[in-house]
Amino acid sequence: MLQQLKMEEKPCSAALSVQPSRGLVDEKFVVLVQNTVPSCPLTIHASHQCEDGHSWHAFAHYTSDASGVVNVSEDCSVGGTYSGVEAMGLLWSLKPVPGSKPGLRMRKKNVQAPMVITISVYKGHLTEGFGDQVPLAGTEVERWYMAPGVRRIAVTEDGLTATLFLPSGPGPFPGLLDLWGGGGQLVEYRAALLASHGIAAMALDYLTCKYTMETGKMVEQDYFEAAYTFLQKHPKVLSSRIAMLGFSLGTSVTLKTAVYSEVMKLRCALCISGSHVQPLDGFLKETLGYFNENSGKTCFTEDNEAIWRNLLLPIPTDLSLKVDMKEMMERAGNSHLLTLLSYPNAGHLIEPPYTPHARSSLFRDVKSRQMLMALWGGQTLEHSRAQEDAWRKLLVFLRKNLYGGVKSTSPLSNL
């Protein structure tokens, strides 16, 4: 079989490499294309089929240099699902392929298997029809939420619906209670990733847990106390260094716990995309009730997407009533505990980095079981930058407060 050698083409295909080819979700990689024709327009394409079978893709337009090389970490994308110099753009700009069901959001269920992404390079600047063309080269990349040696332990004692992720080694490890928001379910991936960084992290389902599903009642404070105590008593967890991380509705729980709990003494607290505005009396049921009372403030877009940002607004203009968190703490003299990270144009769903941004998605209300399209917000580029920056700072904050130092006060990080 003789290969015809054309002047403008090389006999061997272009070489595409991604290093590391097996990485943790928050690890950066280098995508390198070599041995292409110099100064050639190319499209680098990423495709992924998520666990529920939906197809996602991302792509970017490059021009190879004089040596026939494209380095995604150094070169500029001039078009596609991202532009500019974006080492990880092929991951964070992943979108459902055209024709997909609307309102999709990518969330890993099985954290013990990797996300597999196919990365290919095509000739020319393509925006569609990737399936019809033979790429110049292709490779596979694995992205893991769990490092080898991390142990996943289902926790059902004391009435809990939770999963504990233990780092490898003898410990003791600082502990962390990981709370998600109003969508409920037992969401494990962030806790798995935190365990891969040396923290015994426990993902806790507190809305759709066994107790609630069986009795129809919301859990009370003692449910969280049981989770805290479980961690405290665990032989591999350092009882004096337990943090709580709450996202969205989880923030409400975290702040109430940090300020008022007699039982739960948090070493530090992290709040993402949430609010401190909640009824002082009562707990989860009352907080959800409060949100419900204000549900009339929900706005809807032309496409019938729900916007919930106004539920807890307006902030009173009367300064004596003003409930701004930073101001409250400055007046009280404990604002040194507060680290505030604020990201313009980032949306509600600030998640671990290099994962796709969902500006809106289908959301099932836990109480009413009603499905609607929620508008979370955020512009993909700024949102992805925010995720990367926030995660890095979150890890530094956790390391500083859980690993280093001998401070006895509880610092707060509010994203």
Place this chain on the structure above:
Amino acid sequence: MVTDALSNISLFDLFPLLFAERATDAVMFRAHASVKAMGQLTDMKIKPGCSVYRKLAGLQRLTGKVPWISSTRPAPLLTAAPVRALVDEQISIRGRFLPPRCPVTVWARMHSDEGDLWESFAHYNSNESGAFSLTGDPSVGGSYLGCEPMGLFWSMQPAPGGREGLRLRKKNVETPYLVHISLLGGHVSPSGGQISELAAVTAERWYMAPGVKRIAIHQNGIVGTMFVPPGPGPFPAMLDLWGMGGGLQEYRSSLLASKGYVSLSLAYFGHKDLPGPPDRINVGDLYFKAAFRLLQDHPQVVSDRIGIIGLSFGCYLTLRIATRTGVKPSCLVCINGPMGSTVPLTDSDGRTDQFDSFQQYWTFDDEGRVIFKDVSLPANLPPDSFVKLEKLDCPLMYIVGEDDLSASSTENADLIEENLRTAGKSHLFTRLSYPGAGHLIEPPYSPNARSSMWSVKPKKLITMWGGHPAPHAAAQEDAWKKILDYLEKHLRS
């Protein structure tokens, strides 16, 4: 009593949590410390930095726990990145949140596919910030010395009490090696006595990248395993030949495929699916030609971009294929092997006689280990088996381990170079020569076997391969890089 002694010397300032939060720890100290240890504590003076910790570490050996690691402080952190890597990729191992200027031991263990335990360890000291890294700091003792980022991997030895004569070779390339790396307190020898694990990390080391396909080959009489990179291709290809160990070794081919080469690891003797008795080579030139053609005809292979790599006897086969069978490889890589057959031929197609009936050039060291080196001295090779190098038409890289005890690599390299010069083909020849490296120059960061079990029947025989750990490791790392660059140059551009 112990607590009083400790507060007198103001350890309180160093360990506020130790004493303020968990008074029960002091009770445990009292309960477990021996009289001698308490005496040591009351006698000690406080010096800045680590001496306190060293003395307490001494106490640890008596009490069985490391005192500065209490249940009020988290364990230090040991990390490896990337935590899943190909075997030829560097892993960055770091320790953090240790006390400053503290002696620690990093201890790595893994099981081979056969279940044998291999291990290595190294001694480090944390810096002022209580951190250390294998990429920046030197080992001051253990299985290797100096700044060696991958030292833990290439310095591994079989654990004491294991089987003798072991050599580490991955049989199943579809699974990784799981390396358990521990951080221990103090400068200790892990196999000897009490150790205290402070932290741990598990790293996976892979011989195969995601997306590489493994295909067992049993066609046209050819026995081997082919590895195909992900993607449409077409790819350059490599024919991969090992030496007189026989059987089928896949790990170099799977790695080459992970670098973008379709790679065929070829069995040529000592395999159940090959014809004839297992103690001789029963396949001839046509067999190797067919294997080469198999690569050429593969729809994803660029038929005029195929190279051959051979180690030991595989060198001779590589040169023979390139000069006798009519195929046209684009480049050759020969490692530590002869330019003629080390076993007499029985026909003009290259089939050989029985291996072990020709032992006159075997030598033995004081411990009865066999040294094959002289077998491949050019003067001892059957003259009719010498490859006609004047017929060589493609570039040849020859790699020499200067401490090779299994083959006369330097002598063969010299003769090959001379023959090519005579034929006016010096421009085809590249030599790499590594002092202190042995016969088994393999993909990097894997341990060298200076000797290993050669045969168990009719009697147990251990053979010497040569090579000393550090220079051999350096040779493997450098040679692999140069091989890959060489293949890029000749097979891709």
